[in-house]
């Protein structure tokens with residue numbers, strides 16, 4: 484855990500991961516497409532006394548990915564955190580859009596893991612999964628499809644990479660960011676640090692340690708039942724406006 488690359492850094496879990504691994508003394512490399520935002524995160528972390536660097540790259544562009552891992556040959560820990568979570572539905576979503584989401588959420592993770600395993604001394608891979616893998620719903624069709632596929636890939640890789648001494652773990656996040664104290668991004672990110680230190684479980688169910696009986700979609704519906712919370716949800720996520728019928 485000396486040099487950690489977080490692939491897919493935004494203001495949510497990605498930035499919290501950079502903060503938590505940085506606090507452990509790791510040299511953190513943040514990767515996303517938007518250089519301006521990455522510079523802003525670097526500045527925010529510097530204000531907190533945490534040194535992090537960044538590289539702008541698109542995970543779905545495999546040429547850029549290959550170059551990224553060539554440039555960052557010394558990382559020992561990779562976190563694949565990219566995830567397109569926008570709502571969609573099984574009847575109207577264009578299959579090309581679904582394909583693009585599957586590429587970002589799954590195939591690009593495969594490409595990143597394979598490139599990382601070919602670097603100088605890979606030790607740990609953590610992949611951000613989601614409870615949607617276990618609880619498909621109409622509003623999260625592509626997300627559920629892709630997290631289920633990502634889960635299968637990660638569990639297969641856990642066994643295959645162990646033969647090379649590389650630990651691979653899937654962090655199955657069963658909730659919505661900032662809904663409840665356990666879903667505070669810093670607390671979620673702290674669970675990744677623990678997983679990277681323990682290097683054992685193929686899958687970590689967060690929070691709770693076991694598969695949740697309810698889905699993130701159920702949580703969304705619960706939020707939407709309260710008019711105030713529904714308004715706040717739609718203000719923060721206007722993309723849900725056209726799916727309100729599913730939230731009843």
Ligand SMILES: NC(=O)c1ccc[n+]([C@@H]2O[C@H](COP(=O)([O-])OP(=O)(O)OC[C@H]3O[C@@H](n4cnc5c(N)ncnc54)[C@H](OP(=O)(O)O)[C@@H]3O)[C@@H](O)[C@H]2O)c1
Pocket residue numbers: 490491492493494495496497498514515516517518520540541542543564565566567568587611612613614656657658659660
């Ligand atoms: N948020 C939740 O409630 C929740 C719940 C359960 C699981 N999750 C999972 O947690 C992960 C992080 O979610 P988050 O909402 O907290 O995200 P985040 O860390 O705030 O942001 C992720 C960042 O990934 C970057 N990204 C997207 N496509 C990319 C690409 N092709 N190449 C490189 N970077 C790319 C985006 O930045 P650029 O636009 O700058 O590239 C985005 O800001 C996802 O895998 C998600 O499925 C989230």
